[in-house]
Amino acid sequence: MSSFIQILIGGLLQGGVFAAVALGFSLVYRVTGVINLSQGAFCVLGAMAMYYFEVAFHWPTALAAVLSVLSVAAFGVAVGAATFVPAVARLPVSSTLVLTAGLLTFFEGVALIVWGNQPYALPPFSGQAPVAVGPLRIPTQGLWLAGGIAAMIAALWLLVNRTALGRALQACADNAMAARLMGIDTRRMMLLSFTLAAAIGATSGLLVAPITSLQFDSGGFFTTSGFIAVAIGGMGSFAGSIVGGLVLGIAEQFAAYYVSSLFANTLALLLLMFMLLWRPQGLFASGPVRRLDVRADSLVHRALVRLSGRRALAVGVTLLIVLVAIPQLPLPNDVLSSLTISLILFIAVLGLDVLMGWTGQVSLGQAGFMAVGGYAAAILSTTYEWPPLAGVLAAMAISVVCALALSMVTGRLRGHYLALATLTFGLLIDSLTVGLVDLTGGPSGLVGIPSFAVGAFEFDTTERMFYLALGLSAVLVLLLEGGMRSQFGRALQAVRSDQLAAAALGVNVGWIKVSALCISAALASLAGSLYAFNFHFLSPEMVATPRSFEMIAMLVLGGEGTLLGGLFGALVLTLLPTLVQSLALYKTATTGALLVATFLFMPEGLFGRFAIWLSRLGGAGRTRSSGAAIETTAQ
Amino acid sequence: MTPALDIRNVSRRFGGLLAVDDVSFSVAQGGLSALIGPNGAGKTTLFNCVTNLFPPTAGSVRFFGQPLARLDGHRIAELGLVRTFQTARVFPGMTVLENALCGAQMHVRTSPLAQMFRTPGARSEERRLRDKAEALLDLIGLTPFSDAAATDLPMGAQKNLEVVRALMSRPRMLLLDEPAAGLNDSETADLAALLTAIRDVGITIMVVEHNMSLVMGIADQVIVLDAGKCVAIGAPAAIQSDPKVINAYVGSDG
Numbered sequence: 001m002s003s004f005i006q007i008l009i010g011g012l013l014q015g016g017v018f019a020a021v022a023l024g025f026s027l028v029y030r031v032t033g034v035i036n037l038s039q040g041a042f043c044v045l046g047a048m049a050m051y052y053f054e055v056a057f058h059w060p061t062a063l064a065a066v067l068s069v070l071s072v073a074a075f076g077v078a079v080g081a082a083t084f085v086p087a088v089a090r091l092p093v094s095s096t097l098v099l100t101a102g103l104l105t106f107f108e109g110v111a112l113i114v115w116g117n118q119p120y121a122l123p124p125f126s127g128q129a130p131v132a133v134g135p136l137r138i139p140t141q142g143l144w145l146a147g148g149i150a151a152m153i154a155a156l157w158l159l160v161n162r163t164a165l166g167r168a169l170q171a172c173a174d175n176a177m178a179a180r181l182m183g184i185d186t187r188r189m190m191l192l193s194f195t196l197a198a199a200i201g202a203t204s205g206l207l208v209a210p211i212t213s214l215q216f217d218s219g220g221f222f223t224t225s226g227f228i229a230v231a232i233g234g235m236g237s238f239a240g241s242i243v244g245g246l247v248l249g250i251a252e253q254f255a256a257y258y259v260s261s262l263f264a265n266t267l268a269l270l271l272l273m274f275m276l277l278w279r280p281q282g283l284f285a286s287g288p289v290r291r292l293d294v295r296a297d298s299l300v301h302r303a304l305v306r307l308s309g310r311r312a313l314a315v316g317v318t319l320l321i322v323l324v325a326i327p328q329l330p331l332p333n334d335v336l337s338s339l340t341i342s343l344i345l346f347i348a349v350l351g352l353d354v355l356m357g358w359t360g361q362v363s364l365g366q367a368g369f370m371a372v373g374g375y376a377a378a379i380l381s382t383t384y385e386w387p388p389l390a391g392v393l394a395a396m397a398i399s400v401v402c403a404l405a406l407s408m409v410t411g412r413l414r415g416h417y418l419a420l421a422t423l424t425f426g427l428l429i430d431s432l433t434v435g436l437v438d439l440t441g442g443p444s445g446l447v448g449i450p451s452f453a454v455g456a457f458e459f460d461t462t463e464r465m466f467y468l469a470l471g472l473s474a475v476l477v478l479l480l481e482g483g484m485r486s487q488f489g490r491a492l493q494a495v496r497s498d499q500l501a502a503a504a505l506g507v508n509v510g511w512i513k514v515s516a517l518c519i520s521a522a523l524a525s526l527a528g529s530l531y532a533f534n535f536h537f538l539s540p541e542m543v544a545t546p547r548s549f550e551m552i553a554m555l556v557l558g559g560e561g562t563l564l565g566g567l568f569g570a571l572v573l574t575l576l577p578t579l580v581q582s583l584a585l586y587k588t589a590t591t592g593a594l595l596v597a598t599f600l601f602m603p604e605g606l607f608g609r610f611a612i613w614l615s616r617l618g619g620a621g622r623t624r625s626s627g628a629a630i631e632t633t634a635q
Numbered sequence: 636m637t638p639a640l641d642i643r644n645v646s647r648r649f650g651g652l653l654a655v656d657d658v659s660f661s662v663a664q665g666g667l668s669a670l671i672g673p674n675g676a677g678k679t680t681l682f683n684c685v686t687n688l689f690p691p692t693a694g695s696v697r698f699f700g701q702p703l704a705r706l707d708g709h710r711i712a713e714l715g716l717v718r719t720f721q722t723a724r725v726f727p728g729m730t731v732l733e734n735a736l737c738g739a740q741m742h743v744r745t746s747p748l749a750q751m752f753r754t755p756g757a758r759s760e761e762r763r764l765r766d767k768a769e770a771l772l773d774l775i776g777l778t779p780f781s782d783a784a785a786t787d788l789p790m791g792a793q794k795n796l797e798v799v800r801a802l803m804s805r806p807r808m809l810l811l812d813e814p815a816a817g818l819n820d821s822e823t824a825d826l827a828a829l830l831t832a833i834r835d836v837g838i839t840i841m842v843v844e845h846n847m848s849l850v851m852g853i854a855d856q857v858i859v860l861d862a863g864k865c866v867a868i869g870a871p872a873a874i875q876s877d878p879k880v881i882n883a884y885v886g887s888d889g
């Protein structure tokens with residue numbers, strides 16, 4: 001019995017932190033209509049600041065805590081004003097969502113640079129000795145945590161309900177247009193909500209850091225948990241966030257105790273999937289549902305990036321010749337192997353482009369399909385000794401089945417919920433790859449994967465793997481280029497830009513989305529299998545959710561809806577850290593920063609820019625108006 | 636003969652507002668009907684009811700005898716009932732020609748896989764559709780812009796493009812919401828000629844239009860809505876002299 005209560009208390013404490021993160025989500029969502037995926041990173045930043053002020057500089061705890069929250073809030077103002085608020089104003093909601101994933105990656109990268117990759121624990125505020133209540137022993141930090149979070153919730157409630165500022169925030173949440181008419185500066189309110197959320201995150205981070213040790217990438221964990229909490233409770237509902245957080249915390253603690261700590265997360269995610277199916281609006285439905293369509297109509301316009309058939313052929317052939325020649329150059333072996341990795345990832349990014357770039361469906365779970373493909377093929381060819389080729393094909397079939405199952409959930413969801421269902425899928429796969437130790441080898445990974453082979457021909461050298469990946473990506477680009485330049489591709493684009501008008505012309509929107517998801521899953525699966533065969537090894541973090549974010553960065557950096565663009569994104573993000581070893585530490589931060597900057601300053605991406613430049617170069621070949629059209633739409 | 640479109644006692648409520656109030660009429664096969672009425676009369680809402688964008692709160696709609704209740708938007712289009720929108724909804728990020736080609740989605744016979752592999756079947760289909768789209772664009776004078784971004788066209792031209800796109804879907808009946816908005820007089824005359832030509836090839840048309848000379852010149856039946864109610868139905872000449880119609884317009888002006 002007392003262990004039951006002990007677990008319950010543990011669950012409430014953990015749930016308190018989730019609730020605080022969920023509150024941050026809800027606050028920003030209500031004012032801006034966007035889920036800020038970087039929310040969890042503020043916890044880590046808060047704890048990190050606290051570490052420096054308290055442990056390194058030996059300042060008094062109270063002073064250090066206040067300074068930590070203030071400095072994270074200041075950082076939040078700067079980042080919010082430079083990126084988040086402009087993005088909300090001029091990007092489609094789904095792009096802003098992806099941009100916040102970039103911010104999360106950026107913050108994690110910053111923490112990695114400052115903190116390195118070892119875990120840190122802060123000293124408890126008031127000594128190590130726990131308080132004994134009857135047979136129960138409660139760590140004093142638990143009391144600090146519970147009290148701190150309760151105080152924070154009370155303060156937020158007072159701010160929102162009892163002050164003029166709070167009323168202005170409310171007004172923006174209820175009706176932004178009306179708020180503007182009343183003279184409220186909605187951009188400032190957005191920035192304020194972002195900053196407040198940063199402060200909330202920092203506070204809960206420094207309160208929890210003495211209990212749970214944190215490291216640079218713990219932000220992702222907080223974001224996920226807070227997001228599950230908010231999805232259970234109801235997006236945008238303050239009461240829902242708190243209830244959702246507590247429910248999740250308690251459920252996870254009990255699952256960890258009675259089932260297995262490896263599966264705690266799995267159960268939470270299954271709970272979330274179930275919620276998304278049963279009651280997507282959450283337990284506490286909140287106010288009017290805002291801005292939920294796939295991409296806001298007025299914001300969907302984007303550069304018309306089209307190379308004429310002849311130019312596209314010329315670019316493709318040139319690229320292919322260069323790539324074919326590369327292994328013949330005297331290059332260090334690690335350059336060739338990272339080129340191979342770029343090409344393998346490019347295959348998965350191609351799939352993502354079909355889904356996100358062409359069909360407009362944001363997927364935050366592409367690495368999940370890579371994991372399915374990688375593990376299925378690896379397990380079939382090691383444990384069951386299938387020929388690798390058969391393993392790869394079977395893995396693709398399994399991934400497509402997963403995609404079909406996922407689309408039964410997503411088929412009923414739109415906008416944010418859809419993107420978040422894919423995130424949930426990715427996280428679910430993450431937790432399964434870690435948890436199913438017998439099948440996957442668990443956290444330490446799967447070893448002894450053979451080389452890829454077709455019949456008796458083994459791809460057992462870097463050079464052979466390079467040519468395999470190159471050949472496959474060339475064929476895939478050719479096929480997809482054919483598909484995208486014909487009616488199928490036009491149907492995808494029609495769904496991307498205007499589902500209603502597409503349906504009015506007889507396009508079966510649901511079917512189109514499912515096919516795009518299946519194509520993208522199949523390609524990710526193929527890439528995952530090749531990845532496993534290439535390294536002869538596969539571990540969960542090689543194909544975990546940060547990889548999904550990285551592939552989105554590759555796609556956006558290269559150019560959505562350009563097919564070839566992903567290659568450039570993959571090359572930049574894979575090759576640069578190899579070429580300049582000193583950059584490796586900065587890779588995570590750079591990936592995030594590049595994703596954010598591309599969205600804000602070059603939405604058409606590297607290859608899109610190149611294509612527009614190329615079309616303008618020989619504009620005389622086509623009608624004048626088309627050159628001008630390309631120029632104007634590019635702005 | 637069954638009418639092409641048969642609307643029976645259709646109403647649509649938005650909260651406290653009855654935007655369409657117990658409207659009944661039918662459109663004969665091969666006919667060209669015009670739906671007119673002052674701003675806010677409920678014309679667009681009636682189109683939305685017919686295509687189940689906002690399903691009617693009461694009443695029924697039959698298309699060539701088939702009830703449309705609870706059919707998805709794309710199923711209605713597959714039956715041959717295709718609409719355009721009051722604010723043109725061309726697909727951004729696509730050229731004018733690609734937009735037109737999008738209209739033919741329902742009639743694509745080759746599979747996505749065949750299109751990817753560029754099989755002879757897929758290529759000949761693509762060529763056939765392209766020829767057809769180019770011919771239609773030519774008919775409406777959009778050929779010089781076929782490679783321009785569709786959203787770069789002026790509003791009037793975008794509405795024309797929407798008509799072309801709808802025609803590419805080989806409809807049995809077209810619902811056009813203010814196709815002449817944004818066109819000048821000579822372009823309107825061209826549109827009138829196009830609409831009669833479409834009717835002459837056997838496609839039934841219902842058009843919402845504010846331009847009276849266009850309506851009176853080409854329609855064989857005029858339906859007048861005012862504040863959601865159908866106040867008059869008849870031949871153009873009879874409608875023009877109907878005091879209730881004059882009242883609806885004068886009343887709304889004053």
Ligand SMILES: Nc1ncnc2c1ncn2[C@@H]1O[C@H](COP(=O)(O)OP(=O)(O)OP(=O)(O)O)[C@@H](O)[C@H]1O
Nearest residue numbers: 649652654672673674675676677678679680681721
């Ligand atoms: N989705 C909706 N929600 C609430 N009210 C609506 C909605 N759509 C239309 N209405 C209301 O229904 C009434 C009829 O609008 P409708 O757009 O059908 O008029 P209309 O005859 O097409 O006018 P116009 O000539 O200006 O296009 C208007 O009062 C409008 O405000």
Ligand SMILES: [Mg+2]
Nearest residue numbers: 678679680721
């Ligand atoms: Mg209207």
